[in-house]
Every structure is written in structure tokens, then in C-alpha cells.
Amino acid sequence: xxxxxxxxxxxxxxxxxxxxxxxxxxxxxxxxxxxxxxxxxxxxxxxxxxxxxxxxxxxxxxxxxxxxxxxxxxxxxxxxxxxxxxxxxxxxxxxxxxxxxxxxxxxxxxxxxxxxxxxxxxxxxxxxxxxxxxxxxxxxxxxxxxxxxxxxxxxxxxxxxxxxxxxxxxxxxxxxxxxxxxxxxxxxxxxxxxxxxxxxxxxxxxxxxxxxxxxxxxxxxxxxxxxxxxxxxxxxxxxxxxxxxxxxxxxxxxxxxxxxxxxxxxxxxxxxxxxxxxxxxxxxxxxxxxxxxxxxxxxxxxxxxxxxxxxxxxxxxxxxxxxxxxxxxxxxxxxxxxxxxxxxxxxxxxxxxxxxxxxxxxxxxxxxxxxxxxxxxxxxxxxxxxxxxxxxx
Numbered sequence: 001x002x003x004x005x006x007x008x009x010x011x012x013x014x015x016x017x018x019x020x021x022x023x024x025x026x027x028x029x030x031x032x033x034x035x036x037x038x039x040x041x042x043x044x045x046x047x048x049x050x051x052x053x054x055x056x057x058x059x060x061x062x063x064x065x066x067x068x069x070x071x072x073x074x075x076x077x078x079x080x081x082x083x084x085x086x087x088x089x090x091x092x093x094x095x096x097x098x099x100x101x102x103x104x105x106x107x108x109x110x111x112x113x114x115x116x117x118x119x120x121x122x123x124x125x126x127x128x129x130x131x132x133x134x135x136x137x138x139x140x141x142x143x144x145x146x147x148x149x150x151x152x153x154x155x156x157x158x159x160x161x162x163x164x165x166x167x168x169x170x171x172x173x174x175x176x177x178x179x180x181x182x183x184x185x186x187x188x189x190x191x192x193x194x195x196x197x198x199x200x201x202x203x204x205x206x207x208x209x210x211x212x213x214x215x216x217x218x219x220x221x222x223x224x225x226x227x228x229x230x231x232x233x234x235x236x237x238x239x240x241x242x243x244x245x246x247x248x249x250x251x252x253x254x255x256x257x258x259x260x261x262x263x264x265x266x267x268x269x270x271x272x273x274x275x276x277x278x279x280x281x282x283x284x285x286x287x288x289x290x291x292x293x294x295x296x297x298x299x300x301x302x303x304x305x306x307x308x309x310x311x312x313x314x315x316x317x318x319x320x321x322x323x324x325x326x327x328x329x330x331x332x333x334x335x336x337x338x339x340x341x342x343x344x345x346x347x348x349x350x351x352x353x354x355x356x357x358x359x360x361x362x363x364x365x366x367x368x369x370x371x372x373x374x375x376x377x378x379x380x381x382x383x384x385x386x387x388x389x390x391x392x393x
Contacts, residue, residue, distance in 0.1 A: 003122070003182060004122050004123060006180060006181075006182075007118055007119070007121075007122040007181065007182070007184075008118075008119055008122065008123065008131050008134050008135065009134070010118070010176060010177060010180060010181050011074075011115040011116070011118040011119050011135050012115070012134050012135045012137065012138050013138075013173045013176060014074055014077070014078055014111055014114070014115040014118075014173060014177070015111075015112065015115040015116075015135050015136070015138040016138035016141060016142060016173075017078060017081065017082070017111070017166070017169055017170045017173050018081060018108050018111040018112055018115070018138075019138050019142050020138075020142040020150075020166060020169070021081060021085050021104060021108065021166050021170075022050065022051075022054075022108060023142055024150050024162050024163070024166065025043065025046055025047055025050070025101065026043065026047060026225060026226050026228070026229060027150070027151055027229045027243065027247060028150065028151070028154055028159050028162065029043035029046075029226070029229055029230060030229060030230055030233060030240070030360070031151075031154050031155075031159045032097070032159045035158070035159060036091070036092070036093060036094065036097065037093055037094065038093075038094045038097070039356050042094060042351070043226055043227075043230070043351075044226045044227065044347040044348060044350050044351030044354070045094075045098070045347070045348065045351050046094075046097060046098055046101055047101075047222070047226045047343070047344075047347040048226075048343075048344040048345075048346075048347035048348035048351065049098045049101060049102055049105075049344070050101040050102065050104065050105045050108075050344075051105065051222070051340040051341065051343035051344035051347065052102075052105070052340070052341060052344040053101070053102040053103075053104075053105025053106050053108075053109075054105040054106075054108040054109040054112070054336070054337070054340035054343075055109065055336075055337040055338070055339075055340040055341030055344065056109075056337070056341075057105065057106040057107070057108070057109035057110065057337075058109030058110065058112070058113055058333040058334065058336045058337030058340065059109075059333070059334065059337045061109065061110050061113075061333055062113075062201075062329075062330045062333035062334050062337070063330065065110060065113060065114065065117070065329035065330060065333055066326055066327065066328070066329045066330050069183050069184060069185050070114055070117060070118050070121065070184035070185075070329070071177065071181045071182070071183055071184055073110060073114045073329070074111070074114045074115070074118070074177050074181070075174065075177050075178060076107075076110075077107050077108075077110040077111035077114055078107075078111060078170055078173055078174045078177060079170075079171075079174055080106070080107035081104055081107040081108055081111055081170055082166070082167045082169075082170025082171050082174065083167065084100065084103040084104035084106070084107055085100075085104050085163055085166045085167050085170065086163060086164065086167040087100040087103060087104075088100035088101060088104065088160075088163045089160040089161075089163035089164055089167075090160075105340070108340075109333065109336055109337060109340065110333065112332075112336040112339075112340075113329055113332040113333035113335075113336045114329060114332075115135060116132075116135065116316070116320070116332045116336070117328045117329040117332045118184060119131050119132065119135050120320045120328050120332070121184055121186060121325065121328060122184075125320075125321055126266070127266065128266075128317055128320060128321075129262045129263070129264075129265035129266035129270075129313065129314075129317045130259075130262040130263060130266055131262075132262060132265075132313055132316055132317050132320065133258050133259055133261060133262020133263070133265075133313050134262070136258060136309060136312065136313055136316070137255055137258045137259065141251065141255060142251070148244035148245070148247050148248045148251075149162075149165070149244075150162035150165070151243055151244040151247070152244055153165060186325065201323070201327060201330060201331055201334060202334065204322075205389065206322055206386055206389045206390065207322055207323075207331070209382045209385050209386045209389070210318075210319040210322055210335065210382075210386060211334065211335060211338045212378070212382050213315055213319070213378070213379050213382035213383055213386065214312075214315060214316070214319065214335055214338055214339050214342070214379075215338045215339065215341070215342040216342070216375050216376075216378035216379055216382070217308075217311060217312060217315065217342075217375075217376065217378070217379040218338075218339045218340075218342035218343045218346060219342045219343075219345050219346040219349070219372075219375045220346070220372045220373075220375035220376040220378075220379075221308050221343075221346065221372075222342070222343040222344075222345075222346030222347045222350070223346045223347075223349060223350045223368050223369075223371055223372040223375070224285070224289065224304070224350070224368065224369065224372050225347075226347045226350065226351075227350055227354065227362060227365070227368070228301070229243065230356075230360065230362060231289070231362050231365055232246070232297060232301075233360070234359060234360035234361040234362065235361045235362055235365065236293075236297055238297055246297075246298060246301055249298055249302060250298070250301045250302040250305050250306075253302040253303075253305075253306055254302065254305050254306045254309060256306075257306035257307070257309070257310055258306070258309050258310065258313060260310075261273055261277070261309070261310035261313045261314065262313055262317075265313060265314045265317050270314035270315065270317050270318045270383060270387070271314075271380075271383060271384060271387055273310060273311075273313075273314040274310075274311050274314040274315060274379065274380050274383050275380055277307045277310040277311040277314070278307075278311060278376060278377070278379065278380050280303060280307045281303075281304065281307040281308065281311065281376055282373050282376060282377075284299075284300050284303045284304045284307070285304065285369050285372050285373050285376070286369070286373065287300060288300035288301075288304060288369075289365050289366065289368070289369035289372075290365075290366045290369045290370065291366070311379060314383070315379055315383055318383060318386055318387065318390075319335060319386070321390065322386075322390075346372075346375075349368075349371070350368050353367055353368050353371075354368065
């Protein structure tokens, strides 16, 4: 395996640990609610606090990430994330669980930024769509392997067991980072170890559009994602015993769609891919969450999740072309912060808009889905404006 591919795959593993740590609370929500004094509606709050911690840590660290070897930053981020995730297994109430998740989020921001920076440094723009798809396929792989396994571990053991497993996984990735990742210091030749000016990054029009593009998309997605497990179980009577299989099938299909999205982004460009993905996403948001669906739940789930990530691959590929080499980690950290801050807004908004009945069912999901559709339309709009700005005169 050549150096470029090795860096891409190691970055994907970093992203995998980061995403599975982020995602695991959502499907485990009803299991946690059975043991700890929390409700199904509180899951959005827990996820929201985590994502806000990721956002703030990314903003704080953005000025400094480009001053160090990419490998060193990745090692520190993965080590901290693994140990912080372990602390969640010892939570005893809502406050302690939120505290543990906030601690994990403080390392999750730099981990997300550095994995994307490693890929952007190592892969030229003409091949970057597929490389980004490989890294972002960590989401689908986490759905295929980690989430069903986590649900099964929780069923066989307790809700705490998956957090132990994520910690072990993170330590294994840490070993791979130390042993197999080459030093990545090329960007240091540009800034000579100086801190990046955040004001210069956030004042560029195309960068502002990129932040708004990804932020709107994340609000749209995370109005829905934290509530899928509870909504399907208690509103749509989907069996808890089949929930792991739902995530497994959804993950396999999402993985195929992500790779297709990466290839199409390289071949036909991000705009067409994003437009098609947006149309499909809006249809299944309407069908799945605004009225009694006429599509099977598994179809709604896999196409919703798959199109969310196809859209993000096309948008992220275009956004990755904006920063200079010595600004990449800072740009990705800010972008990651915007995404996670928007995730938090989406999750907290949905938590505020929804109410939980005695039987666990959620009231107000149709209004949440309508807002998600409105927010989804902003991504292709901003992506088009970025593309026009980058077009040679």
C-alpha cells in the first residue's frame, strides 16, 4: 500500500472512532433511559451537549492545529477521545453522562479536523472525492459494525458495555497511528510554526459560504437522526430486537451510496451529485416523518442516511479546495466546529419541539421533519455560490 492510501485509511480509522463515539448514544437512548433517570426526549439534549463541546473545542484549537505535525495531533486527539469515552461508562445520572460526553467532545473536534486535514494534505484535488468518500464511509462502517454490535452488547451486557468497547477500539487505532503513520510536516514550511489568523479565514466570502453550507445541512440532519431509534420503536412499532439489523442494512447500503457519491463527485462534479441527493432526501423526509409512510421503514432509513452522506461528500470535496496548505487544519477545525455546533442546534431544537408520551412515543415529529426539509435546501444553494466564486473569470 503506497503512502497516500495508507494515510487515507488511517485517517478513516480516526474518523471511524470519532463517529462511532458520537453515534453510539443515539440508538442506545431507549436502553439508557431504562436504567438512568433520563427520558427519551433527553437523548437529544445529551447528543446536543456533546456536539456543542466538539464545536467549541474545534474553535479554540483552530489557531494551533497547523503548528504541529499532523501525526502528533492525531495521536493526542485519539488518546483523549478514547479515555473520555470510557468515563461515560461510569455515569450515574443525566448530569454525569452529559459531563462525560462533553469531555469526549473536547477531543472529538480536533480528531475530526485532523483526519480530514491528513487526507487533504496527502491527496490531490482530482482524486479527493474518492478519498473523502473513504474517510466519510466511516459513518456507514460504524453503522454496519459498531452500532449493531453496540446494540447487541448492550442487550447482552448493559448500556455501559459499548463504551468500554469503543475505548479499546480507540487504543488499537492509537497503536496504528504511532506505528504506521508517517510524519506530516509539509504544511509547517508555510507558516513557520506561527498561529493561524482565524479572522482572515472567517472573513473570506467563499469560506463563510462553506461554513453556512455545512451548518445548514447538519441542522437538517440532526433534527431527525437522534430521534430515529425512539420514533421507529414507539411511533412506528418497529421491534427493538430488529433495530440492530435495521442499522446493519442501512450501513451496508449507505456504504455503497457513499462510494458511488465519491466516484460521481470526481467524475461529474459536486453540484449534480448534491442536487440529486437533496431531491431524494426531501422525498424520504416527507414520506418517513410527516405522514403515515407508504415506503417500508427500512427503505426510508437507508435512503435518508445514504443521501445525507452523499450530499456531505460532494459539499466537503468542494470545501476542501478552499484553504491553503498551511490553513487546512484550522479551516477543517472551524468547519468541524460549525458542523457540530449545528448538530447540537438540530438535536436541541428537536428535543425542544418534541414531547414524549407515557408509552414513549414522540409527538411533533411532522413539524421537526418540515423544518429539516427547509434547512436541507440551503446546502445546494450555498454550494452553487461557492462553485461560481471559484470559477475562473
